[in-house]
Every structure is written in structure tokens, then in C-alpha cells.
Amino acid sequence: xxxxxxxxxxxxxxxxxxxxxxxxxxxxxxxxxxxxxxxxxxxxxxxxxxxxxxxxxxxxxxxxxxxxxxxxxxxxxxxxxxxxxxxxxxxxxxxxxxxxxxxxxxxxxxxxxxxxxxxxxxxxxxxxxxxxxxxxxxxxxxxxxxxxxxxxxxxxxxxxxxxxxxxxxxxxxxxxxxxxxxxxxxxxxxxxxxxxxxxxxxxxxxxxxxxxxxxxxxxxxxxxxxxxxxxxxxxxxxxxxxxxxxxxxxxxxxxxxxxxxxxxxxxxxxxxxxxxxxxxxxxxxxxxxxxxxxxxxxxxxxxxxxxxxxxxxxxxxxxxxxxxxxxxxxxxxxxxxxxxxxxxxxxxxxxxxxxxxxxxxxxxxxxxxxxxxxxxx
Amino acid sequence: xxxxxxxxxxxxxxxxxxxxxxxxxxxxxxxxxxxxxxxxxxxxxxxxxxxxxxxxxxxxxxxxxxxxxxxxxxxxxxxxxxxxxxxxxxxxxxxxxxxxxxxxxxxxxxxxxxxxxxxxxxxxxxxxxxxxxxxxxxxxxxxxxxxxxxxxxxxxxxxxxxxxxxxxxxxxxxxxxxxxxxxxxxxxxxxxxxxxxxxxxxxxxxxxxxxxxxxxxxxxxxxxxxxx
Ligand SMILES: Nc1ncnc2c1ncn2[C@@H]1O[C@H](COP(=O)(O)OP(=O)(O)OP(=O)(O)O)[C@@H](O)[C@H]1O
Ligand SMILES: [Mg+2]
Numbered sequence: 001x002x003x004x005x006x007x008x009x010x011x012x013x014x015x016x017x018x019x020x021x022x023x024x025x026x027x028x029x030x031x032x033x034x035x036x037x038x039x040x041x042x043x044x045x046x047x048x049x050x051x052x053x054x055x056x057x058x059x060x061x062x063x064x065x066x067x068x069x070x071x072x073x074x075x076x077x078x079x080x081x082x083x084x085x086x087x088x089x090x091x092x093x094x095x096x097x098x099x100x101x102x103x104x105x106x107x108x109x110x111x112x113x114x115x116x117x118x119x120x121x122x123x124x125x126x127x128x129x130x131x132x133x134x135x136x137x138x139x140x141x142x143x144x145x146x147x148x149x150x151x152x153x154x155x156x157x158x159x160x161x162x163x164x165x166x167x168x169x170x171x172x173x174x175x176x177x178x179x180x181x182x183x184x185x186x187x188x189x190x191x192x193x194x195x196x197x198x199x200x201x202x203x204x205x206x207x208x209x210x211x212x213x214x215x216x217x218x219x220x221x222x223x224x225x226x227x228x229x230x231x232x233x234x235x236x237x238x239x240x241x242x243x244x245x246x247x248x249x250x251x252x253x254x255x256x257x258x259x260x261x262x263x264x265x266x267x268x269x270x271x272x273x274x275x276x277x278x279x280x281x282x283x284x285x286x287x288x289x290x291x292x293x294x295x296x297x298x299x300x301x302x303x304x305x306x307x308x309x310x311x312x313x314x315x316x317x318x319x320x321x322x323x324x325x326x327x328x329x330x331x332x333x334x335x336x337x338x339x340x341x342x343x344x345x346x347x348x349x350x351x352x353x354x355x356x357x358x359x360x361x362x363x364x365x366x367x368x369x370x371x372x373x374x375x376x377x
Numbered sequence: 378x379x380x381x382x383x384x385x386x387x388x389x390x391x392x393x394x395x396x397x398x399x400x401x402x403x404x405x406x407x408x409x410x411x412x413x414x415x416x417x418x419x420x421x422x423x424x425x426x427x428x429x430x431x432x433x434x435x436x437x438x439x440x441x442x443x444x445x446x447x448x449x450x451x452x453x454x455x456x457x458x459x460x461x462x463x464x465x466x467x468x469x470x471x472x473x474x475x476x477x478x479x480x481x482x483x484x485x486x487x488x489x490x491x492x493x494x495x496x497x498x499x500x501x502x503x504x505x506x507x508x509x510x511x512x513x514x515x516x517x518x519x520x521x522x523x524x525x526x527x528x529x530x531x532x533x534x535x536x537x538x539x540x541x542x543x544x545x546x547x548x549x550x551x552x553x554x555x556x557x558x559x560x561x562x563x564x565x566x567x568x569x570x571x572x573x574x575x576x577x578x579x580x581x582x583x584x585x586x587x588x589x590x591x592x593x594x595x596x597x598x599x600x601x602x603x604x605x
Contacts, residue, residue, distance in 0.1 A: 279460025
């Protein structure tokens with residue numbers, strides 16, 4: 001055991017000394033390699049955390065949302081609809097929701113105005129998302145005026161700011177009292193934007209949706225599972241773009257690794273011959289090269305992965321924002337909760353460390369099995 | 378110490394350019410002595426050294442090392458035997474460029490599993506003995522020819538071998554350095570090592586440091602005389 005450790009130490013010492021001889025080249029290789037791992041790991045961590053976040057947010061969303069359609073367009077729910085639905089078995093809770101979009105010409109962005117179902121916002125006050133806080137420079141107890149579509153100006157006092165950890169979905173939210181909402185939008189009394197239904201048993205969701213469609217033929221039930229699928233496909237599409245860019249980087253790296261593998265120089269062959277002649281076994285030469293591959297690829301993997309972790313969870317994934325986020329005009333700036341997928345780490349490890357080490361080894365194998373007497377001439 | 382019986386060595390056997398570099402060598406090399414192989418270029422000196430040093434196997438015939446038949450040993454055992462019992466000084470020195478003198482000297486010990494500090498101490502001792510201590514950390518390609526050769530000698534001795542094999546050791550040295558080298562050889566023999574070298578340098582062959590000269594021609598031994 002001790003002998004084995006000492007052997008590996010000696011081999012590693014030699015590997016490091018030998019790598020240090022071509023510092024610029026090997027550091028360049030390490031940098032490209034690290035960058036590759038960094039980008040790959042960033043995408044993996046980012047999209048995984050984002051998906052996790054979206055699932056978490058949607059978990060609180062109602063199982064079914066009912067919208068009324070007029071001429072195929074989303075329209076208001078007129079009074080009496082809640083009653084018309086009446087008592088469908090399996091529906092735990094049913095409520096009309098009030099929300100709408102407001103275009104703010106000051107910052108040229110849309111907000112979502114919403115009346116929270118639980119209430120809790122006093123008349124004349126609003127609760128705002130963090131993006132709004134930032135962009136309009138608002139703070140607690142400050143006032144802000146919005147010009148309604150009718151042309152009238154309404155003022156509100158900021159009573160609270162939504163927590164930053166949910167910023168992904170709440171960035172552009174403005175929560176207000178029902179009366180304020182109705183006056184501001186001149187929203188007719190008794191009308192709602194849509195209806196949210198809570199269903200206890202997930203097996204019954206489709207059944208209930210069918211019953212709803214039958215009872216209210218001008219309405220369309222939207223299921224949470226469908227929303228989840230939509231989110232998933234949006235993420236998949238965005239990931240696709242990044243992966244397309246990435247495949248270019250991977251190709252470049254493959255060429256680099258191949259070049260290193262194929263271009264086993266005469267000098268390297270000579271050195272392997274010398275090592276064999278002075279008493280190294282074929283296995284020692286190969287072990288030494290395994291260390292070389294492992295040292296380079298493991299360093300690249302660790303540094304790249306840690307950098308990606310910091311980038312995504314401490315730096316908010318700044319480099320990807322334009323591609324991976326941005327369905328709201330108001331830019332969410334959020335800290336994703338650190339979420340690591342063990343399988344993804346293992347996959348990334350396998351696909352970065354193993355091919356490189358193998359690429360280094362294959363040609364060495366051939367050189368290392370040549371006869372040692374060749375160095376005598 | 379080393380016994381060769383009817384040893385033959387062919388290159389490219391069975392092909393149109395088949396060539397017998399050694400053709401029936403019978404030889405017995407005594408321990409603790411300096412033996413020189415000499416003969417014209419192409420006579421098979423280097424080939425014979427590779428067989429003696431376990432770098433290659435004879436095509437036919439037997440080779441014994443300390444009474445044990447080594448001609449049939451598998452590669453792994455040959456390598457081990459080579460590492461433990463033989464040290465090599467090659468004609469072109471064959472040092473690894475870019476590494477320091479010390480790193481080069483320590484290389485043959487890497488597979489042995491000896492603790493690094495032991496190997497380093499031994500390397501320091503050898504450097505001292507060969508008057509190279511001040512060049513310990515210098516890259517080998519910056520060293521002069523004579524210094525490079527002394528690094529090669531130190532490397533050959535790091536595993537404390539019983540047999541030192543040197544192929545044309547003085548070919549790249551001037552007269553003074555060659556004399557110095559012979560003096561070093563003599564000290565090895567007197568401390569109990571066996572030295573086998575090849576040379577066509579009269580300075581080496583006629584030197585008092587060489588105890589026995591074996592003359593070769595066309596893969597055969599033609600004359601073989603001992604010193605007094
Ligand atoms: N790998 C090989 N393939 C074919 N022929 C070889 C090979 N190695 C050596 N020879 C031939 O075997 C013969 C003996 O070669 P060897 O190197 O042993 O000679 P030498 O006595 O050491 O010569 P020199 O004094 O020039 O070093 C030469 O004719 C050489 O061409
Ligand atoms: Mg020769």
C-alpha cells in the first residue's frame with residue numbers, strides 16, 4: 001500500500017514536471033477545457049434550478065383556470081358564472097380572480113396588476129414586486145401615481161415589497177385592493193378576469209374540466225399540468241439554443257484533444273522509449289499518462305464546475321440572462337436557490353473527464369508497448 | 378555473473394531483409410570487473426549490450442544472469458530485473474529535455490515505490506560524488522556534454538545496480554573528460570560493481586581501467602584477452 005502510494009507520488013511528480021515544460025500550451029488547454037466545463041455546467045445548473053423554481057411556483061397555482069372566450073379571445077367572466085358552475089363534485093374551492101396588464105410609459109414596460117385572493121392589501125396602497133422597486137426607485141411608504149387607461153391619475157402608497165426569492169414570477173407584480181382595481185380599470189362590478197378552481201384529487205382534474213366545458217360552452221379550462229408542459233417546452237427550447245452554441249465549443253475541444261492524441265510527437269515517443277529502457281514498465285508509462293489526463297481533466301472539471309456554481313447561484317447567471325430568461329419585460333434579478341442534480345453532475349463528469357483521458361491514452365498505449373532496445377540506436 | 382551460450386540475434390527475421398546481427402556468441406562476464414566490447418561499426422556491440430542488459434531477448438541461445446536463465450522470462454520480469462540490477466549510460470545520454478538534472482536522475486526510481494526523500498537523498502549523494510551538486514536544478518539541455526554524461530551516470534546508479542552498461546561512453550567526450558570517465562568506472566569496479574562497455578576508442582581499450590577486452594566482427598567474437 002505504502003509502496004503504491006509512493007509510486008503514484010513519483011509518477012505524479014514526474015507528470016507535473018513534464019507538464020510544466022510546455023506551460024503555455026498546457027495552461028491554454030486547461031483554460032479551454034475549464035471554459036467548456038464552465039459553460040456546460042452553467043447551463044445544466046441554471047436550467048435545472050429554473051425548472052425547479054417554476055415547478056415550485058406552479059405547485060401553488062390552481063389546478064384549473066377557467067377563461068371565457070369571445071371570438072376566440074380571452075374575455076371577462078360575467079356575473080353569474082360562478083353560480084352556473086354550481087356544485088361540481090371534487091372541486092374544493094372556486095373563486096373569481098382579478099388581474100390585468102398595465103403599460104407604464106415611464107419605463108416602457110408592462111406590469112401585472114392583481115388582486116390577491118386572500119386580500120390583505122388596504123385601499124389606497126399597493127404591494128410591489130422587486131423589479132418595480134428597482135426600476136422606479138420605490139421604497140416602503142413612498143407614493144406613486146399611475147395614469148389609468150381612462151386618463152385619470154391614481155396615487156398609491158407602497159405598503160410592502162414582495163420577497164426577492166420569488167422574483168422569477170413576481171418581478172412585475174402590483175397587488176392592490178379589489179375596489180382600487182375595479183376603479184382603476186373601470187372594471188364592471190361582478191365581472192372577473194378568470195376563475196380558479198382547486199381540485200383535491202389529481203385523477204379527477206380532466207373529468208372536472210370536461211364537465212366545466214359542458215356546463216359553460218363559451219369557456220376554456222386550462223389545466224396546471226398543461227402549464228407545466230408549456231413551461232417545460234419553453235425551457236427545452238431555450239436550452240436547445242444554448243446547446244447549439246455549445247456544440248461548436250465541444251467540437252473545438254474535440255479537435256484540440258484529438259490533435260493532442262494523434263500528434264504524439266517524436267520527442268514524446270523518444271521519452272517513452274527512454275523511460276522503458278531505464279526500467280519503467282509499460283504499465284508505469286500508462287499510469288503516468290492516466291495521471292496526466294486525470295490531473296488536467298479533473299482540475300478543469302472542478303474549477304469549471306465551481307465557477308459555474310458561483311456564476312449561477314451567486315452571480316445570477318448573468319451570462320445567460322438574455323437567452324434563458326426574459327419572458328417579462330421587467331427583468332427579474334433573482335438568486336436561484338442552489339439546486340444540484342447529482343445525475344447531471346455525474347453525466348458531466350463522465351463526458352468531460354473520460355473522453356479526454358481516453359484520448360490521451362490510446363496513442364500512448366501503442367508507443368509504450370514498443371521494444372525498449374530502440375533507444376540504444 | 379553473465380553467461381551467454383550460442384546466442385544469436387536476428388533483425389527482421391523471416392523477411393527479405395533478414396539480418397543476423399549476432400551469430401553464435403559464447404561469453405562469460407565476471408563480476409566486479411570492467412569489460413570492454415570493441416570492434417568495427419556494425420559488428421554487433423550495441424546489439425550484444427541490449428541482450429546483456431535485458432533490453433531485448435536473443436532470437437536463439439541462452440542467457441544467464443547469476444546462474445538464472447533469463448532468455449525466456451516474460452517482459453514484466455525482464456523489466457524488473459533491468460530496473461534492479463542494471464544501470465544504463467546511453468551513447469546519446471538520452472536524458473529527458475526540459476527536466477532538471479535531479480529529476481532526470483530520480484526517474485528510474487519512480488516505479489520502485491521508494492519514499493521520495495530517500496531517492497532524493499541518494500540523488501544528492503550521487504550528484505556530490507560526480508561533482509555536479511551545483512547543477513542540481515539546472516535543465517539538462519543547458520549542461521555541457523561532460524556534465525550531461527555525469528547526469529546520465531548518476532541516473533544509471535540511482536537504483537544501486539550491480540551492473541553498469543555503457544554504450545560508446547566516450548564518443549562525445551574529449552580526451553580529458555574520457556580519462557575522467559575511466560577513473561569513475563574504475564571506482565565503480567573497485568566498489569564491487571560490474572561494468573560492461575562498448576567502444577572503439579583506443580584510449581578506452583588500452584586503459585588500465587579496463588580489465589578485459591572482447592573483440593567483435595560481423596556478429597562474432599574474434600579475440601578475447603584479459604589483462605594481467
Ligand atoms: N533494429 C534493427 N533492424 C535491422 N538491423 C539492425 C537493427 N539494429 C541493428 N541492426 C544491424 O545490426 C548490425 C549490428 O548493429 P549494432 O548497432 O549492434 O552495431 P555496433 O557494433 O554497435 O556498431 P557501432 O559501432 O556503429 O555502434 C548492424 O549492421 C545494424 O545495421
Ligand atoms: Mg553501437
